[in-house]
Amino acid sequence: MAEKKLTLLLDFHSGLPIYTQIVNQIQSQLANGILKPGDQLPTVRALASELRVNFNTVARAYRILDEARIISTQQGRGTYITEIPPPEVTEKLRRESLSELTGRFIGEAFRLGFSEREVSQMVRDSLKSWKEAKNVKDEE
Secondary structure (H helix, E strand, C coil): CECCCCCCCCCCCCCCCHHHHHHHHHHHHHCCCCCCCCEECCHHHHHHHCCCCCCCHHHHHHHHHHHHCCCECCCCCEEEECCCCHHHHHHHHHHHHHHHHHHHHHHHHHHHCCCCCCCCCCEEEEEHHHHHHHHHHHHH
């Protein structure tokens, strides 16, 4: 199978590590059917060059995906999307991503001087606004 053109959009200002963004986007593209089992991904070097990131950043993302059995790297052949991983593996990766994102958010909020109460209230308010906006969109 030919190498799949992988389109990743990285946000270097998000606070979310680049390797995590790569992992999340590959997982998302697999879940949405953009990537399919058997698709070949770019080499670590080629993807690092295309994204203009350090080789080790892409290697770390691929290692995480490999450990989760989402991809398989075969020496001399390339890196391929494997069969859909078991739900518990996908759920573990989702929770790790959420934990990292939440920790970064809380750390930044405290660094800016917000109290635990203020952070909790902001999260509640934001969730409420998000749900209301989602409900309006679903009704359209």
